[in-house]
Amino acid sequence: MDRLPSSITLASRKTILLITATLITFTLIFTFSASIRESSIQILEEQQLLGDNTKVDCIADTATIHKNKIEKLTWESCLASESERETYLSIVIVSRMDDYAGNQHHRLQNFIDSAYLLAEHSQTYMELLIVEWNPPTDRRRVIDSFRYRHSDYLTYRVITVPKEIHDILPNVGNSPLHEFEGKNIGIRFARGEFVVCTNQDDIWSHNFLNAVKSRVFKKNVIYLQRQDQHNIHDPLPPSIVRLPPFADDDTLFNACKLGDQEWGNYKLPEPLKLTTGNILKVADQAGDFTMAHRETWKVPRGYREMGGVAWMDIEFICTAAWTFDIPVVYDEKGFACHQDHQNIWEFNTEQHTDNKDIDMGEIMRKEKVYMNEEGKWALQNMDIWEHKLECQEFQGGLCW
Incomplete structure (x- = not known):
C-alpha cells in the first residue's frame, strides 16, 4: 500500500x-x-x-506609402529609365481618383488586370507606368485603390505629379488632369524599348498580344490602330466592349480578340502615306493607342504641352510624320478595345485645349513646326525633387 x-x-x-x-x-x-x-x-x-535601393515585391501599407520620406538615391533609382533587366514594353497611362465618367475604378482595375494578362501570356518583360496627376486630397491614391497582381514579367511604377507642380504649369481650361503632359512624363522615364501611350479605359486585344510575342515592332516608326468611336453605345462595334465590374481572367482575356491568330507570326501592314485627307481617320482615337520606340518618341519631343486635355495626340502624329518624316503604320485590325462608358469629356468643352486653328496643311508642307522647346518638356526644366514628384516601384502581390 x-x-x-x-x-x-x-x-x-x-x-x-x-x-x-x-x-x-x-x-x-x-x-x-x-x-x-x-x-x-x-x-x-x-x-x-531608409533608402534601400532594392525594389520591393509588395507594399505593406499602401495607404501611407506616399507620406513616407525616402532618400533621394532611392527616388532617383525609381525614376531611372534603365533597369537591371531588359524591358521590352512600357505601358503609360495618366489617371487620378476622381471617378471619371462613373465606375472608373471598375474600368481601371480591368485595365490593370489586362496588362497583367498581357505580360503573363506573352512572357515578356514589361512595365505598367501610371502617372497619377494632381491627386484629390479627399480620395485614396491610385496605389491604395487597386489590386496589382505579382508577375515575374511585370513591374509596376506609379509616378505622382502633386498639386504643387500642377499649379505651376499652364492650365488651359482649368482642367484638373493634363493627359498629354502626364504621358510625356511617362515617356521621359519609361524603361521599355517600346512605349505605348494609352488610356485607363482600354484592354489589350489578341492582336497586340500576338504582335508582342512576334516582336514585330521596329525603331523609327509610329504605330497606330483603328478603333471605333467611343460615342457608339448600342449596338456595340467590335472594338468597344462592355465588361462587368472586376471581370474574371477568362472574360477579360477573351473580350477583345478582334480576329483569329497565327500565334508567333503576326503580320503588320506596310507604312502608309499620311495626308491631310486621311489624317483624321488614321489618328482618330489615337489617345487610346500610340506606340513607338522610346527614342523615336523623343524626336518630336513628345506631345506639345498646352495644358488642358484635347487634340494633342493628332498634332503629335502630324509633327512626327511630316516634320520628321517618321513612317506611320496603321493597323486596321486593332490592338486595344475601349470599355464602354457614358460620355462626359466631349461635352466639357471649357477644358479642351484650343489648337483648332492649326493648319495641318502647313505642317505637311513643312511651312510651320509645332513642338516643345528642347529641354522644356516632361518637367525637364523643373527641380522635380524639390517640387515633390513622387515615385513608387513594386512587383505586385500581397504582404501577409
Whole structure:
C-alpha cells in the first residue's frame, strides 16, 4: 500500500513535466514565428523608408506609402529609365481618383488586370507606368485603390505629379488632369524599348498580344490602330466592349480578340502615306493607342504641352510624320478595345485645349513646326525633387 502513492506521484510529475515542456515548445515556436514576421515587416519598411535601393515585391501599407520620406538615391533609382533587366514594353497611362465618367475604378482595375494578362501570356518583360496627376486630397491614391497582381514579367511604377507642380504649369481650361503632359512624363522615364501611350479605359486585344510575342515592332516608326468611336453605345462595334465590374481572367482575356491568330507570326501592314485627307481617320482615337520606340518618341519631343486635355495626340502624329518624316503604320485590325462608358469629356468643352486653328496643311508642307522647346518638356526644366514628384516601384502581390 505504501508503494502505490509513490507510483502515482511519479507519474503525475512526469505528466506535469511533459505538459510544461510542450507549452515551452509552443511558446518558442510562436515567438520565433512572430519574430520572423516582425523582421520581415521591418526589412520591408527599411527598404521603403531608409533608402534601400532594392525594389520591393509588395507594399505593406499602401495607404501611407506616399507620406513616407525616402532618400533621394532611392527616388532617383525609381525614376531611372534603365533597369537591371531588359524591358521590352512600357505601358503609360495618366489617371487620378476622381471617378471619371462613373465606375472608373471598375474600368481601371480591368485595365490593370489586362496588362497583367498581357505580360503573363506573352512572357515578356514589361512595365505598367501610371502617372497619377494632381491627386484629390479627399480620395485614396491610385496605389491604395487597386489590386496589382505579382508577375515575374511585370513591374509596376506609379509616378505622382502633386498639386504643387500642377499649379505651376499652364492650365488651359482649368482642367484638373493634363493627359498629354502626364504621358510625356511617362515617356521621359519609361524603361521599355517600346512605349505605348494609352488610356485607363482600354484592354489589350489578341492582336497586340500576338504582335508582342512576334516582336514585330521596329525603331523609327509610329504605330497606330483603328478603333471605333467611343460615342457608339448600342449596338456595340467590335472594338468597344462592355465588361462587368472586376471581370474574371477568362472574360477579360477573351473580350477583345478582334480576329483569329497565327500565334508567333503576326503580320503588320506596310507604312502608309499620311495626308491631310486621311489624317483624321488614321489618328482618330489615337489617345487610346500610340506606340513607338522610346527614342523615336523623343524626336518630336513628345506631345506639345498646352495644358488642358484635347487634340494633342493628332498634332503629335502630324509633327512626327511630316516634320520628321517618321513612317506611320496603321493597323486596321486593332490592338486595344475601349470599355464602354457614358460620355462626359466631349461635352466639357471649357477644358479642351484650343489648337483648332492649326493648319495641318502647313505642317505637311513643312511651312510651320509645332513642338516643345528642347529641354522644356516632361518637367525637364523643373527641380522635380524639390517640387515633390513622387515615385513608387513594386512587383505586385500581397504582404501577409
